[in-house]
Amino acid sequence: MQAIYEKPKTFIDSATHFCPGCGHGIVLRLIAEILDSWGMRGKTIGLAPVGCAVLAYNYLDIDMCEAPHGRPPAVATGIKRVHPDKLVFAYQGDGDLAAIGMAEIIHAANRGENITFIFVNNAIYGMTNGQMAPTTLLGQKTATTLSGRNATNDGYPIRVCELLAVIEGSSFIERVSISSPEQVRKTKKALEKGFRTQIEKKGFSLVEILSSCPIYWRMDSNEAMRYIDEEMSRIFPLGVVKDWEAKK
Amino acid sequence: MANINFSRAYLTMKQLLTGNEAAAEAAIQAGCRYYYGYPITPQNELINYMSVRMPQVGGVFIQAESEIAAINMVYGSAAAGGRTMTSSSSPGISLKQEGISYLAGSELPCVIVNIQRGGPGLGDISASQADYFQAVKGGGHGDYHLIVLAPCSVQEMANLVYDAFGLSDKYRTPVLILGDAQIGQLMEPVEFPEKPNKKSPSKTWALTGAEGRKRNIVKSFYPVKGQLEEFNNHLQEKYKNIEEHEVRYEAVNIQNADVILVAYGTSARICKEVVKKSQQLDFKVGMIRPITLWPFPKKFIRKISENAQCILTVEMSAGQMVEDVRLSVEGKCPVYFYGRTGGGVPASSEVIKKIVEIVPENLAANRLLQLAEVK
Numbered sequence: 238m239q240a241i242y243e244k245p246k247t248f249i250d251s252a253t254h255f256c257p258g259c260g261h262g263i264v265l266r267l268i269a270e271i272l273d274s275w276g277m278r279g280k281t282i283g284l285a286p287v288g289c290a291v292l293a294y295n296y297l298d299i300d301m302c303e304a305p306h307g308r309p310p311a312v313a314t315g316i317k318r319v320h321p322d323k324l325v326f327a328y329q330g331d332g333d334l335a336a337i338g339m340a341e342i343i344h345a346a347n348r349g350e351n352i353t354f355i356f357v358n359n360a361i362y363g364m365t366n367g368q369m370a371p372t373t374l375l376g377q378k379t380a381t382t383l384s385g386r387n388a389t390n391d392g393y394p395i396r397v398c399e400l401l402a403v404i405e406g407s408s409f410i411e412r413v414s415i416s417s418p419e420q421v422r423k424t425k426k427a428l429e430k431g432f433r434t435q436i437e438k439k440g441f442s443l444v445e446i447l448s449s450c451p452i453y454w455r456m457d458s459n460e461a462m463r464y465i466d467e468e469m470s471r472i473f474p475l476g477v478v479k480d481w482e483a484k485k
Numbered sequence: 486m487a488n489i490n491f492s493r494a495y496l497t498m499k500q501l502l503t504g505n506e507a508a509a510e511a512a513i514q515a516g517c518r519y520y521y522g523y524p525i526t527p528q529n530e531l532i533n534y535m536s537v538r539m540p541q542v543g544g545v546f547i548q549a550e551s552e553i554a555a556i557n558m559v560y561g562s563a564a565a566g567g568r569t570m571t572s573s574s575s576p577g578i579s580l581k582q583e584g585i586s587y588l589a590g591s592e593l594p595c596v597i598v599n600i601q602r603g604g605p606g607l608g609d610i611s612a613s614q615a616d617y618f619q620a621v622k623g624g625g626h627g628d629y630h631l632i633v634l635a636p637c638s639v640q641e642m643a644n645l646v647y648d649a650f651g652l653s654d655k656y657r658t659p660v661l662i663l664g665d666a667q668i669g670q671l672m673e674p675v676e677f678p679e680k681p682n683k684k685s686p687s688k689t690w691a692l693t694g695a696e697g698r699k700r701n702i703v704k705s706f707y708p709v710k711g712q713l714e715e716f717n718n719h720l721q722e723k724y725k726n727i728e729e730h731e732v733r734y735e736a737v738n739i740q741n742a743d744v745i746l747v748a749y750g751t752s753a754r755i756c757k758e759v760v761k762k763s764q765q766l767d768f769k770v771g772m773i774r775p776i777t778l779w780p781f782p783k784k785f786i787r788k789i790s791e792n793a794q795c796i797l798t799v800e801m802s803a804g805q806m807v808e809d810v811r812l813s814v815e816g817k818c819p820v821y822f823y824g825r826t827g828g829g830v831p832a833s834s835e836v837i838k839k840i841v842e843i844v845p846e847n848l849a850a851n852r853l854l855q856l857a858e859v860k
């Protein structure tokens with residue numbers, strides 16, 4: 238009998254610490270699938286952020302490094318400069334990348350660092366129990382915006398892809414989601430393109446993935462997927478925002 | 486920057502360089518190939534020098550967007566197995582503290598140079614020693630130490646930066662060079678003799694891609710109960726080992742001295758002058774200059790204090806190292822303090838005035854004690 242679907246070898250066989258319905262597990266699995274099929278397990282260095290994915294190294298069987306909250310772009314820069322021929326990726330949440338680490342991501346993009354950034358946007362701080370993130374939607378209720386995010390006090394949701402796209406050093410930027418099998422397939426394609434951008438030494442790549450946090454969104458998993466499609470995707474439109482190949 | 490010719494022959498000759506330039510060249514001679522920094526006075530000569538020199542030796546120079554980014558680039562290159570360094574001055578070193586704590590917590594080797602200036606806050610740009618507490622007591626969060634080396638000349642800056650890379654690899658720990666604006670900007674003759682061991686020992690723990698081996702993980706997170714305590718115990722064992730083997734100091738004229746000065750860096754240069762001038766006084770002045778501020782030469786100071794009349798600690802701070810001197814002395818002799826703050830540099834005449842103020846009293850007290858013993 239032929240197996241048509243199985244656990245990727247790069248994905249370590251263990252129960253994950255993620256909550257039911259959380260998107261992190263899906264994205265990490267996609268990374269493992271790609272590294273498996275490209276034979277890249279031994280040529281890759283990954284960065285785990287501070288946030289729910291801090292334990293990503295418990296699931297990915299590759300060399301991995303932790304970074305202080307928000308600093309993965311700087312740490313990844315230091316790694317990549319030592320190993321320019323290894324595939325280096327940083328995996329960051331919205332608090333990590335768009336709040337405390339906004340300076341580092343902008344400047345990594347501006348230097349055109351040949352690194353792939355995987356930006357998991359769940360519009361909330363998961364690990365610290367559901368506070369507002371820079372990407373929290375207007376009106377969205379969180380532990381620190383009990384009556385909903387209010388632009389007057391809290392500012393607006395930040396569109397990271399659009400912001401980074403205007404920076405000359407960025408090469409490939411796409412926003413995808415994990416809300417359905419179809420979207421997950423697109424996410425895998427975007428990750429492949431991000432990695433390929435790096436392997437072909439085309440510079441800075443970032444894939445933003447709209448992801449779910451049913452626990453702190455106070456929703457069940459189905460509602461959470463609908464929320465991604467109907468609410469999040471309106472503010473954060475899916476699609477390629479910048480592509481070095483499209484220029485030609 | 487001085488018009489410098491970088492040929493090997495030139496470097497083995499005596500050159501007139503600033504302490505900052507000497508630190509940079511010594512790092513390159515020690516095999517450092519990854520430098521990340523952010524400009525701040527009074528260490529700008531160091532970052533400027535690196536920007537020219539690193540590309541010449543096939544190394545990496547990045548002017549980071551902040552000190553925070555710079556120390557985290559160091560963290561990445563150290564994790565990847567590279568010899569790496571950053572430098573800054575007081576406010577910038579404050580920004581680096583989180584990263585330094587992570588480097589200590591992930592047991593990564595690197596060298597950090599702090600050319601201290603006056604504080605707190607923006608302070609000023611003149612020499613200070615007010616970052617002593619931050620340097621030797623931790624600085625960032627958690628129970629950790631850095632090896633802290635304090636040069637007092639341009640040549641010693643070069644030598645200590647060189648040694649710092651060896652020590653950081655040997656113990657897998659960040660090493661801090663604690664200088665000040667005077668040491669950084671002073672020009673003195675320096676040479677860079679060819680030295681062995683430019684290469685790091687093999688780093689089996691480094692991130693290089695897991696081809697053909699089990700994966701490596703660089704981290705400082707121990708969420709499972711008991712694991713972090715175990716790791717901290719391991720760190721403390723390492724620090725004990727460093728305290729046992731790496732203490733360095735210079736002792737000048739300490740035999741039968743009436744007053745022993747304790748000072749490091751620029752204030753030690755001034756105290757050396759006092760020791761010289763004291764030959765004209767009717768009491769003897771000696772000096773102990775800690776070269777490692779951590780590990781502190783506490784055993785030696787304790788031993789000396791048993792026969793000393795009194796100790797005077799001289800610092801460019803409101804009194805920071807004096808606490809370690811007192812802890813070392815454990816009450817065996819009186820410890821006095823003289824310091825200037827906010828960029829003030831003590832003059833040798835000020836130190837002598839302070840000595841005159843404390844010595845007669847002490848000698849008198851001692852005579853009383855002797856009388857009491859005779860009965």
Ligand SMILES: Cc1ncc(C[n+]2csc(CCOP(=O)(O)OP(=O)(O)O)c2C)c(N)n1
Pocket residue numbers: 287288289290306329330331332333334359361362363364365370
């Ligand atoms: C300097 C610092 N500040 C704050 C924290 C606490 N902290 C841990 S995770 C986190 C937010 C993470 O949110 P995000 O990046 O969106 O990831 P998620 O957990 O939602 O996946 C915060 C604030 C920290 N560890 N370090």
